[in-house]
Amino acid sequence: MDFRLSEEQLEFQKECRDFARDHIRPVAAQHDRDQSVPWEVMKAARDQKLSGLEYIQRMATDEQGLLGVIYAEELHWGCAGIALAISASGLAAAGIASSGTPEQVGQWITECYGTGDDIKLGAYAVTEAGAGSDVKSLRTTAKLDGDEWVLNGTKVFITNGGIADVTVVVATVDPELGHRGQASFVVAKDTPGLSQGKKEDKIGIRASHTAEVVLEDCRIPVENLLGGMDKLDKKLERARSGAKSGPSGALATFEITRPLVGASALGIAQAAYEWTLEYLEDRSEDGSPLLEQQRVQQVLADVATEIEAARLLVWRAAWMGRNGVPMNGGQGSMSKLKAGDVAMWATTTLMDLVGPAAQSTDLPLEKFFRDAKIYQIFEGTAQVQRLVVSRMQRAEYRQKLSEAQEILQQAPGNASGDAAHDSTSDALSDAAKSVGSVA
């Protein structure tokens, strides 16, 4: 195992850090204050091929799978809101890529980014007032009327909601079937019946636009159903017949995308840590330099260690995702959970260390603190991540137990009552039963 970054990765890391320092940081406070969309930074990122289709193509050729997490961490080190504004179209693109036909992928992903100077945006609209974590309960409906789908409902807290050129809407075609009765639809900008509702006034990531998306008798062509009619008909038929669904593709996809969210949170934690080191450098208390005081060193060591631990989880999950290693133990969710918690804890802890001055908006620490919170909320809340990790761990453990039991049953001597094998087998069998009885 080699933990060193390659020349290419180091170069890319520097390129992203330089971009964040030169283009993002100088305007971060202003966009945070005004809660404005950072179009000029998005344009600069496009010019440097750090966003858009060229960036996606570059990521597609990344053999190790680390470039994406390096990019996310470095840009969020600059400013989490601006970094999200640059990269949020990726959510819609991922939704299209996971459900669309090859033709739909070719057409609509381009529309999520635009080409050349023409910057376009995508939005991925799932959450509703009563359905976020509990996605099976969403109420936005899609009804077929001739050769059009008619969408009705309100989506809340949607990144790029109302300003996107392409909005991917998840709606129900048969509410009785829960998530198995849902489908994804592409709604183009300016479609009658699509509008922006309330724009959110947020505490953090303020340069990223968040708003309600309202759909009122919004008619879209039948071909805007992602995956097409045949696929949907078969899915509904299977669900209505009571046939079990296969392994969740969505769960596996989330495992792959969550390290990127974890890396974003890490960027904030790293920025807060570096800033605090610099701030404390020349400060002293009663003549004693702060950085030489053990109480300060204790805190800084803990922050640095937690950031490194989270980064290892993030990089491992990113590597597993790219190399097709199944994340059956929830390694992707674990990485996002840990990094989100570390970002919140580290920014809080560093504010405590710096003291009252950290409360001032003259210093950037309070912004890092405000920006960190969302990483325990969106893309799966911290509580829900814990449930996912725990359930996946349990399923993986049961799988291992049953494999071990199979091996033991086939082992020579088992049938003749070999004592050692029998006692191990009994222990495994008891363990399997007790795992099975955990609610």
Ligand SMILES: Cc1cc2nc3c(=O)[nH]c(=O)nc-3n(C[C@H](O)[C@H](O)[C@H](O)COP(=O)(O)OP(=O)(O)OC[C@H]3O[C@@H](n4cnc5c(N)ncnc54)[C@H](O)[C@@H]3O)c2cc1C
């Ligand atoms: C700035 C921002 C941007 C967003 N962008 C998007 C976007 O682009 N697209 C989109 O579709 N959504 C987006 N969201 C929505 C976000 O993904 C949801 O808010 C999030 O998934 C939580 O869902 P919820 O709001 O329904 O909260 P709830 O699920 O109602 O959660 C409320 C609380 O209950 C806890 N909880 C819920 N279920 C359980 C359980 N079973 N066990 C233990 N605790 C539980 C949660 O952890 C949370 O603490 C965004 C949100 C924000 C704030």
